[in-house]
Every structure is written in structure tokens, then in C-alpha cells.
Amino acid sequence: MNTSNALQDIAGTIVLAGAGKMGGAMLTGWLARGLDPKRVVVIEPHPSAGIGALATRGVRLNPSPDDVGSAATLVVALKPQMFREAGPMLKPFVGPSTLLVSIMAGTTISALQEVCGGSVVRAMPNTPAAIGRGITVAVAASNVSAVQRAVADALLRATGSVEWVDDEGLMDAVTAVSGSGPAYIFLLAEELARAGVEAGLPQELATKLARETVAGAGELLHRSEDSSATLRKNVTSPGGTTAAALEVLMGPDGLWQLMIRAVAAATKRSTELAK
Numbered sequence: 001m002n003t004s005n006a007l008q009d010i011a012g013t014i015v016l017a018g019a020g021k022m023g024g025a026m027l028t029g030w031l032a033r034g035l036d037p038k039r040v041v042v043i044e045p046h047p048s049a050g051i052g053a054l055a056t057r058g059v060r061l062n063p064s065p066d067d068v069g070s071a072a073t074l075v076v077a078l079k080p081q082m083f084r085e086a087g088p089m090l091k092p093f094v095g096p097s098t099l100l101v102s103i104m105a106g107t108t109i110s111a112l113q114e115v116c117g118g119s120v121v122r123a124m125p126n127t128p129a130a131i132g133r134g135i136t137v138a139v140a141a142s143n144v145s146a147v148q149r150a151v152a153d154a155l156l157r158a159t160g161s162v163e164w165v166d167d168e169g170l171m172d173a174v175t176a177v178s179g180s181g182p183a184y185i186f187l188l189a190e191e192l193a194r195a196g197v198e199a200g201l202p203q204e205l206a207t208k209l210a211r212e213t214v215a216g217a218g219e220l221l222h223r224s225e226d227s228s229a230t231l232r233k234n235v236t237s238p239g240g241t242t243a244a245a246l247e248v249l250m251g252p253d254g255l256w257q258l259m260i261r262a263v264a265a266a267t268k269r270s271t272e273l274a275k
């Protein structure tokens with residue numbers, strides 16, 4: 001699918017509920033890829049200066065639902081906890097043929113259908129969406145039409161790549177791996193810097209080395225056709241410094257065991273958010 005054409009071809013009004021970090025990143029991606037701002041309605045009680053400024057380009061900010069009517073597409077980017085209270089207020093935007101795209105962690109298709117109705121696509125993006133390098137996993141309810149699915153795909157693809165799954169049961173683990181995953185990598189940069197300071201480096205230098213190493217390794221992984229295991233082996237000289245470090249990281253109580261526990265904890269939390 002040609003994304004820029006697809007976004008320009010999408011018909012009807014798009015209502016975005018919640019223009020915080022993720023909703024704002026998605027809106028930026030849509031407008032950058034040619035979506036007509038006049039077709040966008042944003043419901044956001046605390047708009048950032050950047051979101052507020054979009055009014056000059058024709059985005060409608062917090063209009064009365066009566067003036068909007070039912071949307072062709074409603075994208076819900078509220079916190080899951082907010083949705084319980086705010087969800088019913090979104091009902092005026094949902095008609096019989098409205099596509100509802102939710103990016104809320106843990107909020108199930110059936111909960112979305114119960115509160116708002118519509119044809120639901122549940123999706124899980126991640127924050128690299130802000131630079132067009134996100135990855136989103138999406139699952140469609142059985143009443144989502146092929147056209148609606150293409151609309152959802154175009155909107156989600158505006159911030160990076162998209163994987164569709166058929167099994168909603170995968171979404172909690174998806175959230176734990178790619179939704180939350182960027183935080184694990186940023187923590188790695190923080191802890192690598194702290195370990196550098198422990199090893200005697202000045203704070204500023206350690207921070208710069210850790211940041212550039214994580215960013216450079218990520219970029220190499222992105223551009224290379226090699227697997228992450230091959231790229232790791234390329235760094236590791238037999239009997240060298242990397243092998244000594246990897247013996248710790250890959251040993252008992254190493255990164256694998258920690259990652260298993262971290263991903264299990266995030267997966268469990270995602271299932272709890274559904275309740």
C-alpha cells in the first residue's frame with residue numbers, strides 16, 4: 001500500500017481522543033504524510049503548545065460533539081485508566097460505520113465495543129513512532145471491513161511499520177515486548193553509563209559513550225541484514241574483553257533471566273489493566 005496516497009484517500013472525519021505523547025506522535029505522522037488537517041478533530045483537555053498551534057492549520061480542537069457527529073474513524077489514545085471515565089463521552093462520535101482504533105494498553109476489543117461500539121481495531125505502537133520508526137501490532141474485530149482495516153493500517157503505518165495478528169490474546173505479550181520495550185533500551189543506556197562511572201569514567205563522558213553506543217548499535221541492527229546474534233558475535237573476539245562481559249550477562253541470573261521476569265511482569269500488568 002502506498003501510505004501517502006492511502007492517507008490522502010481516507011474518507012470522512014478522523015477524531016483523535018487524547019493527544020498526549022502517543023496520540024500527538026500519531027497526529028504528527030498523519031499530517032506529515034499528507035492527511036488534510038481540516039479532516040482532523042482533536043479531543044484533548046490539556047493540549048500542548050504544538051497541538052494548540054495545529055488549529056491554525058485547520059485541525060479542530062475540542063469542538064462540541066454535536067458539531068462533529070459520528071466520525072469515520074475515532075482513534076483513542078487515552079490512558080486505559082482514563083477510558084473508564086471518559087469512554088462514554090466518546091459515544092457521540094461513534095456511528096454504525098465508525099472505525100474505532102485504540103492504542104490503549106490492556107483495553108480489550110470487547111471492552112471497547114461495550115463502552116463505545118463501532119468496529120474496533122486494537123493496536124499497540126511504541127514511542128519511536130515520534131520519529132517515524134515505531135512498530136505497531138494490530139488486531140481487528142470480526143466486524144471490521146477490509147476498507148476499515150486498510151484505513152487503520154494507513155493511520156498506524158504513518159509512524160513506522162505495522163504487523164497484524166489474528167489472536168488478540170497475543171496483545172499483552174506484544175505490549176510487554178515492543179510497547180514497553182523502548183524503556184528497557186533506555187534503561188540499558190542509563191545503566192551502562194552508571195557502570196562506566198563505577199569503572200572510573202567521568203559522568204559526562206560515560207553518558208555520551210553509553211548513549212552513542214546504544215544509538216549506534218540500534219542503527220547498525222536496523223541497517224544490517226545480519227541477525228542481532230551475528231552482530232553480537234562480530235564484537236566478540238575469542239578470549240577478549242567482550243567475551244568476559246558476556247560471560248556475566250549470559251550467565252546464571254544474567255540478562256535472559258532478568259528479561260523473562262521483566263516481560264512476564266509487563267504482560268501480567270497488561271492483563272490487569274483489562275479489569
Ligand SMILES: NC(=O)C1=CN([C@@H]2O[C@H](COP(=O)(O)OP(=O)(O)OC[C@H]3O[C@@H](n4cnc5c(N)ncnc54)[C@H](O)[C@@H]3O)[C@@H](O)[C@H]2O)C=CC1
Nearest residue numbers: 018019020021022043044046077078079080086104105125
Ligand atoms: N507511552 C508509550 O510508550 C505508549 C503508550 N501507549 C498507550 O497510549 C495511551 C496514551 O499514552 P501516552 O500518550 O503515553 O499518555 P499521555 O498521558 O501522554 O496522553 C494521554 C492524553 O489524554 C488526555 N486526556 C485526559 N482525559 C481526556 C479526555 N477525557 N478526553 C480526551 N483526552 C483526555 C491527557 O490530557 C493526555 O494528553 C495509553 O493508553 C498507553 O497505554 C501505547 C504504546 C506506547
Ligand SMILES: O=C(O)[C@@H]1CCC=N1
Nearest residue numbers: 105175178179180181
Ligand atoms: O507503560 C504503559 O502502560 C504503556 C503501554 C506500553 C508503553 N507504555
